[in-house]
Structure formats: structure tokens, C-alpha cells
Amino acid sequence: MTHLFPLRVYYEDTDLAGIVYYANYLKFIERGRSEWVRALGIDQARLKAEAGIVFAVRRVEADYLAPARFDDELVVETTPEAVTAARIQLCQDVLRGGEPLFRSRVTLVALTGAGRPARLPADIRRILTQETQ
Numbered sequence: 001m002t003h004l005f006p007l008r009v010y011y012e013d014t015d016l017a018g019i020v021y022y023a024n025y026l027k028f029i030e031r032g033r034s035e036w037v038r039a040l041g042i043d044q045a046r047l048k049a050e051a052g053i054v055f056a057v058r059r060v061e062a063d064y065l066a067p068a069r070f071d072d073e074l075v076v077e078t079t080p081e082a083v084t085a086a087r088i089q090l091c092q093d094v095l096r097g098g099e100p101l102f103r104s105r106v107t108l109v110a111l112t113g114a115g116r117p118a119r120l121p122a123d124i125r126r127i128l129t130q131e132t133q
Contacts, residue, residue, distance in 0.1 A: 001131050002077050003032070003036040003079075004075050004077055005031060005036070006073065007074050007076065009073075010070070018070045019067040019069055020067060020072075025064070025104075026060070028074065028102075029076055029092040029102075032078045032092055033092070033106070033108075037055075041127070042127065051121055053112065053118050054110075054111055054113070055109070055111075056108065057107070057108060058109045059105075059107040060105070062102065062103070062104045063103045064101075065100055065101055065103065066096075073097075074096050074101070075094070076093070077091075077095060079091045083132055085119045085120060087108065088107070088109075088120075089107050090105070091106075
């Protein structure tokens with residue numbers, strides 16, 4: 001199931017040419033992931049407080065296809081692809097008017113507060129697994 005997160009490009013997101021600075025796409029997809037998790041009903045602060053588990057980015061593969069510019073209206077599409085005991089793989093695209101500008105595959109891992117790998121709690125894994133079907 002794909003989650004859509006709309007956003008607008010602000011002046012602060014751009015370089016001198018008025019084009020979105022490449023690293024800001026990572027911020028855009030981070031916001032999209034946060035809103036996707038929230039929309040699933042997963043409270044990340046509670047997950048950390050009660051289970052001591054946080055999500056961390058393990059890997060990002062990114063393709064920059066076309067530039068976004070100041071004042072563009074964009075959409076971050078987040079689509080879960082796979083869930084294992086401790087990993088979540090997502091496809092995240094940034095689009096303008098349906099045209100892909102940025103494509104990424106992101107691997108998230110579950111970690112303890114000490115930074116060690118952890119298994120996702122069964123209820124969280126169940127929610128995420130339903131999203132990939």
C-alpha cells in the first residue's frame with residue numbers, strides 16, 4: 001500500500017540556481033517515512049520508551065532523475081516492499097505532477113538504544129507485513 005506525503009519546495013531547500021539541493025531529497029523521504037509510520041498507527045516515541053527499539057537507515061540507493069525547483073509542489077510516495085524480523089525495505093519516490101524526480105530504495109533496521117540489532121515486536125511486524133501484501 002502506497003502512502004502519499006505532499007510537500008512544497010521552499011527557498012531554503014534550494015541552491016543558488018533555485019534547484020533543490022541533492023541532500024534535501026533525503027530529508028523529503030525521511031519526512032515521508034515518518035508520516036507513513038504515523039499513518040500506520042505506530043508511535044515511534046512509545047516504541048522507543050516501551051520496547052527500547054528505534055528505526056535506523058541501513059542503506060539508501062538513490063537515483064536523481066530531474067530537478068525540483070523553488071515553489072514546486074511535490075509528493076513523496078512510500079511503498080513498503082519487504083519486511084523481515086528486523087528489517088524493512090521501502091521504495092520511496094519524489095514526484096512532481098506524477099513525474100518521478102527522485103527514486104530510492106531504503107532499508108531500515110530495528111536497533112536497541114545501544115545500537116545493536118533488534119527484532120521488531122510482533123505487533124509492529126504484523127502491521128508492516130500487512131502493508132507489503
